Amino acid sequence: MxxxxxxxxxxxxxxxxxxxxxxxxxxxxxxxxxxxxxxxxxxxxxxxxxxxxxxxxxxxxxxxxxxxxxxxxxxxxxxxxxxxxxxxxxxxxxxxxxxxxxxxxxxxxxxxxxxxxxxxxxxxFWVNLLGKGYPAPTQxxxxxxxxxxxxxxxxxxxxxxxxxxxxxxxxxxxxxxxxxxxxxxxxxxxxxxxxxxxxxxxxxxxxxxxxxxxxxxxxxxxxxxxxxxxxxxFELFELYKDSSxxxxxxxxxxxxxSCGNSRFGCWTCTVVTKDRAIEGLINSGEVWLKKLKSFRNKLFKTTLPENKNEFRNFKRRTGRIQYARGAIDNDNIAEIKTIPGPYLLEYRKQWLKELLTIEKNLIAEGRKIQLIHPEELHAIRKEWMFDPNEPDWSDELPKIYHSVYGEDLDWVEHDSGAFSQADADLIDELSAENGVPAELVMKLLELELSMDGLSRRKGLFNKIESLLKNDWGSMEDIQAAKAAATHTSDFKNKLKNELKADSTDLHLKSVYDEQLKALTKEYEALS
The missing domain is CATH 3.40.50.620 (HUPs)
Structure with a gap:
């Protein structure tokens, strides 16, 4: 007092x-x-x-x-x-x-x-950022x-x-x-x-x-x-005075x-360039907060435009690439840019381990603090297991927690899914041999498992179709396929216009359709 x-x-x-x-x-x-x-x-x-x-x-x-x-x-x-x-x-x-x-x-x-x-x-915050891969908040x-x-x-x-x-x-x-x-x-x-x-x-x-x-x-x-x-x-006054x-x-x-103006709020806030509240507290003697500040600064750096492509997946959580038209160059050609998606799973795993390590060290120093709760860890584990782009069949989260604390939480058994790392390795091997993206096969198997045992598997084919429409493979493969599809589409449209110009009589419609199918098939064979 x-x-x-x-x-x-x-x-x-x-x-x-x-x-x-x-x-x-x-x-x-x-x-x-x-x-x-x-x-x-x-x-x-x-x-x-x-x-x-x-x-x-x-x-x-x-x-x-x-x-x-x-x-x-x-x-x-x-x-x-x-x-x-x-x-x-x-x-x-x-x-x-x-x-x-x-x-x-x-x-x-x-x-x-x-x-x-x-x-x-x-x-x-942690379930969205570490679990779902949401990028650190910005303006x-x-x-x-x-x-x-x-x-x-x-x-x-x-x-x-x-x-x-x-x-x-x-x-x-x-x-x-x-x-x-x-x-x-x-x-x-x-x-x-x-x-x-x-x-x-x-x-x-x-x-x-x-x-x-x-x-x-x-x-x-x-x-x-x-x-x-x-x-x-007076304690409140001292806190304000120390943090400015x-x-x-x-x-x-x-x-x-909302916050974001050097106000007391979330220590993880990346909306501001610098968290002056935390810095003020550190300068007033709360030096242990340097660990939190350093972790927050690491997240902030991922929001900088020049760093986004390093830390984030090129696909959105929808499983597809989202394009944004860039600036017009000297040849009057617009540069096509992609909008990055969630954080890559490898970084999310790395950051979780760092966060748990900071928490453990602070507790060892005698501080009564909990940076992330068990309920959040369970939720993050589920998000990783069924990630739309990078399903974590190896179930890494319990291993990460054990590597830091040397003990286990009461993990729910069915959370680990029906597949293992050995299954993932086998799919990788077969996918390489057959030229099929491993992630696509994994998501199809997950879908089949989720529908297994249902008396009515309503919507199964729509869900399969939705998965097949997603962008699979590397960025280079996807871009090449998109270019080929665009080329084919342009050819078809041009062909349609030419045939329509000659098909003024409605009776020629069936002839036109047959010609279009034959020529399209021939073109695709040549492509």
Whole structure:
């Protein structure tokens, strides 16, 4: 616990003496109380653990304790979103706060409960990046925000809407934080009300009690009096001071500004060039974070345009090459470029081993930390086994884990599939002899196994056709086949046009069709 003293001995004393955004503090508390008593809509407070959301939670907490017990008629849910890759010190601080809030609320018999929401196990950062091979997030492909933040929070809010009809979401958003945030706040404001309409959740309204506060006013409030649930906010202040960072807002929709501006957020974030929050913490003495920073920087380098083709498959997860037209050269010919797909499996395996090694070493140093969870490892294993481009029949993940920790997890037996490395080696050998891509044969066998035993194998031929239409073989083979197909297609179109020009009589249609078939067959034989 911090030994520093607050300016006022109690929250009541500070509220009576203070003014924020040109408004007496006790007047804002009264507004919160009136809004709470106005209807039966339960409240959901977004709590990220940072300065703004902590301020809002504190104000609501004070307002509720100021009401008679008989008037505390509806529940207030406090939710914090943990992406499972948050900055470790922030996670510890949030967990301590949530524990203190729940304990104090129970003691004071307040209708408040704090909860942590997580992404689904098949949508975590590591399952998407290491399992599915998603490239590290960038400004143009920030796949993490929706899967890891919006979806878990939205699911919680939707559950409350389903139960109560409507809810009020209380947020620590401030107009001064950014111009984009100010625009979002103004856009959804309800005229004559302190509420705004939620941009994407019908039945949800938002309330932002400190939207007009300045940065200095937020800290003046937090450092002016003890926290209403116990303790103070000096630890939070020291964390901000050491990292020179801001907080990551609780993201509730795609309009909410996400992280990526040296804010506290995911230590794996590659949207920014440098993670100044982590660097600030390292410079303040948390040197152990260098291991996480180094790993994050390695992922960031894979997002650079000059490195993409080295780390990523030339095919997308659909099994096909996606083309993008490049610039026009001096001969007025457009350069055809390919859009790289997921990370190659060899790199995903390498990075998983590095991540587990970092985790093991940190634990050996006495740090209570978990960088990747067993549930994620099980999900990644499944993704590798049935990867659309590089199925891992050798089942490498359990071997990687054992090589690092010297022990095994409780691996599910059927996860390993029906094929082994010996089967894969045999298919490689036969494929080389017969000129058939090994991966195609493996995917066809997997399809057959998945349909085995079904009384109705509906859609089997469509699935086989879909697999056969994928791009198989090396990039050179695929490009050569595409060129040949294009040449043949051009010949057919030219032939059709020439024959049609001579086939003005409808009675000649059958003759035209026969000529076309014969000539096409002859051309293909020559090709």
């Amino acid at each position: 911090s030994q520093k003293k607050t300016l006022y001995s109690s929250m009541d004393e500070m509220l009576e003496a203070s003014e924020f955004a040109g408004r007496p503090a006790h007047d804002l508390v009264r507004e919160i109380q009136e809004l709470y008593l106005e209807n039966e809509k339960p409240w959901v407070i977004g709590f990220s653990g940072g300065k703004d959301s902590t301020t809002v939670l504190s104000l609501v907490y004070v307002a509720l304790t100021g009401l008679p017990a008989t008037k505390r008629h509806k529940h207030i849910y406090v939710i914090s979103s943990d992406t499972l890759v948050e900055t470790p010190m922030v996670v510890d601080m949030i967990n301590d706060s949530i524990e203190a809030i729940n304990k104090n609320a129970e003691q004071q018999r307040l209708p408040i409960s704090a909860h942590v929401v997580y992404p689904a196990w098949n949508e975590t 143009n492909f920030r796949w993490c925000t929706e899967r890891m933040k919006i979806d878990p929070v939205s699911a919680f809010i939707k559950d409350k809407i389903a139960r109560f009809g409507e809810v009020i979401v209380v947020l620590g958003a401030r107009s001064q934080e950014s111009s984009s945030r100010a625009q979002v706040i103004a856009k959804h404001k309800i005229e004559g009300s302190s509420l705004s309409r939620h941009s994407s959740l019908p039945g949800a309204f938002t309330y932002m009690p400190i939207e007009d506060w300045t940065f200095d006013e937020v800290w003046m409030y937090l450092l002016g009096a003890p926290a209403p649930w116990g303790g103070d906010h 960072a801001g907080e990551c807002p609780l993201v509730i929709d795609t309009n909410t500004p």
